[in-house]
Amino acid sequence: MTPEQLSSLVRSVVAAAVERGTLAVAVPDDVVVERPRNPEHGDYATTVALKLAKQAGRPPREVAELLAADLREQPGVERVDVAGPGFLNVTFTSGALGQIAVDAVTAGEAYGRTDAFAGLKVNLEFVSANPTGPVTLGSTRWAAVGDALGRLLTATGAQVSREYYFNDAGSQIDRFARSLMAAAAGRPVPEDGYAGDYVADIGAQVVAAEPGVLDLPEDQQQERFRVRGVELMFAEIKTSLADFGVVFDTYFSEATLHASGALEKAIGTLRERGHVYEADGATWLRTTTFGDDKDRPLVKSDGDHTYFAADCAYYQDKRSRGFDRVVIMLGADHAGYVGRYKALVAALGDDPDQNLEILLGQLVNLVKDGETVRMSKRKGNFVLLADLVEAVGADAARYALARASVDQQIDLDLDLWSRAASDNPVFYVQYAHARIASLLRGAADLGIATGLDAGDPAAVDATQLAHPREVDLLRAVAEFPRVVTAAAELRAPHRVARYLEELAGTYHRFYDVCRVLPRGDEEVTPTTVARLWLCAATAQVLRNGLAVLGVHAPERM
Missing domain, CATH: 1.10.730.10 (Isoleucyl-tRNA Synthetase; Domain 1)
Structure with missing residues (x-):
């Protein structure tokens, strides 16, 4: 008999007592059972009698004695003791305990699965690193934790779609393209660009795939390096994640939001709901109505959409695909982002407490030879997913990154995780x-x-x-x-x-x-x-x- 089975048994005993009129209470939806610290106090204990006593208008021990008498008659129950103010300590028969092993073996892969989230359709977005470089250690943590969370939600009955949102539009991608151009032409990368051997490698691949690209006018050249470079970089990202055992159901391009008119549609919806206004030549969303510390621009005075406008469109797109809950996993440096995102969800007419979850994760420090390795994608001195897997193996890497709470910073010691x-x-x-x-x-x-x-x-x-x-x-x-x-x-x-x-x-x-x-x-x-x-x-x-x-x-x- 498992704790879940005992919980159901106790609930049925309460329901039977209510039905025959010996106990006047509302039958609880769930009965909490716990393992007592002292094994001599039984296999499991519950405080259900204490919780029902006030409602029943009777002393807790009296309620406990009533329930104990019924529980003692149940198959698999060897002994029920009433302790303290009204605790119920339950001891199973050896056969009932031994049945746990039989159940686990016969259930096989299904053992441990529950229906706690049955019927819930979840969009789980994680990693979502910009395609301006390989997958770094920080993103690798989200890959391990996010994939494990997807597996957990699936194991508890939810329908989960794993999604990777990549920014293939905007200033970071422009800097990446200019960095590729410079590396391919043998020039130093721009001061605000990206460095590292991978930049030169991808730049060379673009030139090999498109001979004559360096002879094009600068604006056309940058466009070709942007398109082809993002394609090559993202292919490498997907491959490294797949080798790590992480595959997404959907890879969503930000550029498609711009091309499809989704941003204008989202702004139109927000305008219809009365939350959009114009000021200083820009278009704003009145997020302060929903608890944000300041209103947020959707369209800048130069006519360009903001990243926040894309966030509005992207959230609306997810909900239009039928997802009940949108779960987004972000780094700790995005803490200030939570309030505005909740506000946009409320402005679109949803309940941020029901339809949205934002999980924030702390950094990972890689410890090598007793010292922390510093990382920077721009400078090119960063640790990659592939580096970690090479050092400790994929199993150890995934386990190490998922073993700590996401709000806890990790010092990942290569010496520890690589030894048998x-x-x-x-x-x-x-x-x-x-x-x-x-x-x-x-x-x-x-x-x-x-x-x-x-x-x-x-x-x-x-x-x-x-x-x-x-x-x-x-x-x-x-x-x-x-x-x-x-x-x-x-x-x-x-x-x-x-x-x-x-x-x-x-x-x-x-x-x-x-x-x-x-x-x-x-x-x-x-x-x-x-x-x-x-x-x-x-x-x-x-x-x-x-x-x-x-x-x-x-x-x-």
């Missing part, structure tokens, strides 16, 4: 999976009939799993669905990583005490088979959890 040792978190988790895989191969070599290959629950006696270390591991396996749901709700993939490390540690402690395979002439017993199912369940959870993070679960290490 237990202090390397990803190695520790992957080793646990490989260790179980080796154990299961050993059982197969010994010809032990476990029923695992067929997923046959009739082959295992789950009541055999009663040792304290077995119980600890069963409880840890049972937590996985709840961890996935909480991580999705809180937009916190790092919770999955930390859970996997705890699970791996719990497994290693179990393995150290509970012998699984028989030695010498020892006979295979029902306990042997039950422990193999428990090991298989643990391996399944490790695989499912690593899959959420986009990390492999190796069979051998």
Whole structure:
């Protein structure tokens, strides 16, 4: 019995008491159950009686005793104790606990999936780095976290579309084009341009693809370097992200907003809603009406649209595609951007608290030989996604970047994440999976009939799993669905990583005490088979959890 199943059971007991008239309360939508700190207090505890007491007009312990009496009659419940002011401490039978392992094995890849966000259509935008250089370390963090978040939301029932918005129009792209032109012609790049070997490489590729481009008039030459350079740079970005295991459903070009008239349409909608005005030769959106610190220009006095106008059009485009919620992942330097974006959402008639989420992430510092590596895309002395993968591998890179809360700055130590040792978190988790895989191969070599290959629950006696270390591991396996749901709700993939490390540690402690395979002439017993199912369940959870993070679960290490 998992925590979710117990929660549903307690809720049904409350509903039954209400139906027969012994308890006058509104049946709660959800009942919170938690693992007590002291295992002697049962497998799980709930404060539902304390929360219902005031509504029922009865002392909490009286409500708790009423519910406890009904819970004691439920299948799989061994004991229910009322503690303190009205806590309910529930202890399962060994069979009910052991069933957790059976459920995890038989559910396979589906174990841990929930319907918490069923029916929600989410547009998840992340990375979205301008195509003026390769993917840097900061953007790589968003690639790892964003992809993991997409997997989490999908695992909890949401329909998720991953989107990359790239700026292929504007002053940064003009500077990039001029930098390519200068490098291709053998001149120093402009002072406000982009430097680095990649600029010379792409400049040379443009010349190779378009012979004679350097002989064109400057304005035509810049246009060709802009178009072809962005195309080449973005192709490299997509390839490096794909090699990292991150592929987007949609790559959205800002230029298409300008070409399609989407900006004018968005401004027209805002004007119709009464939030646009003219002043100082420019067109403004009255964002202060919706809590922004100042109004924002949509069209400058020279007639050019602002980036903010493109933001309005882009948001409106996403909503027109049927997305219920727009989630945008940005760097910490965009903190001042949140207020104006919420204001534009409200000005378009949406609820910023329901239709929009903006997640801000902190920087990543790469530590090499004990010193932090400084980065600057302009100066060309930056660390790339490819550099990180080459140094520690894609699995370690993804795990390291997703392991910390996004609002926490990371010091990523190459020495730690590249070594095959237990202090390397990803190695520790992957080793646990490989260790179980080796154990299961050993059982197969010994010809032990476990029923695992067929997923046959009739082959295992789950009541055999009663040792304290077995119980600890069963409880840890049972937590996985709840961890996935909480991580999705809180937009916190790092919770999955930390859970996997705890699970791996719990497994290693179990393995150290509970012998699984028989030695010498020892006979295979029902306990042997039950422990193999428990090991298989643990391996399944490790695989499912690593899959959420986009990390492999190796069979051998």
